Amino acid sequence: MDEVLEVLEGELGTAALVGPVTEDVWFVFLRFGRRSFHLSDAPDADGLLYQYGTYAFDSPPTFTLDLVRQFEVTDNSGDHDHYVQVHCELRYGLAPALEALGSFNSWFFHGAGGDDLEEWAHGLTERPAWTVIRRLEPVEIRVYQEQV
Template sequence: MKPADSEAAFIAFAMDHGVDILHCTVREGFEQMIAFKRDVAAEGVEADDGDVLMYQWGTFDWGDGPHFLVELTRQFVEAGVPEDDAISQLSLTFRFPSTPQYENLGEGNRWFDQGESLQETEAEVRSHPGFVAVNSERAADVIVRHDYV
């Protein structure tokens, strides 16, 4: 799969596994994203850190009021492409109306490099307070997008 095709490929991958990614729980979505990383290789990416995951959480205001989000992003760095055009990201974002409980979780991110096993990555994300708070929930909004950064 080429990075530019990752959004459609991920949605199809999840559907093939019986998951409607836009109407699933956080846990189901993250399981699909990790399985997609494990099972579907990215073509044409740098050998070292050309295909990595990032987990992000926090309360943010994107112009329509504060929302708590948890997000799993697969970042690609394409080989042989000028630096400014080489980096893209496939993101799976779950947004929830903000509450004091969510705001108390703070915000941040954690990058996982290619040297870390997907089992370790999954275990760390599953134990994070942001994930634990919403893992069985269905979000107000689920966003899947691929963008060049």
């Protein structure tokens, strides 16, 4: 798990994102989401989360799109120990059109059956909110990892 954050940072760095718009970062995140890592066989061991809303966690309120990859970490016996989440957080400031989107989240888990990653991603880009945010240039992109 130590290398996962570096992998995402590397993907973002090699994409030559100059004045990136949301859609550019989304494609990089999906490429990162397709990468395989050695994990347990549990159906929720490797998940992607797409979530947005207006939040004020560590700063003034701002509209945030948070793209997350979550990995289950097991102990030596193979039992669940904790999760590691790698975030690619895009912050936009506040605008009435963004605040009007409210909040939303959607999970995808590799190996859990159901939709594949491409179907999940396509469904998200078909949502009306995508029309509003896809061409926006975030004022900040924050990449970090946390244990949950």
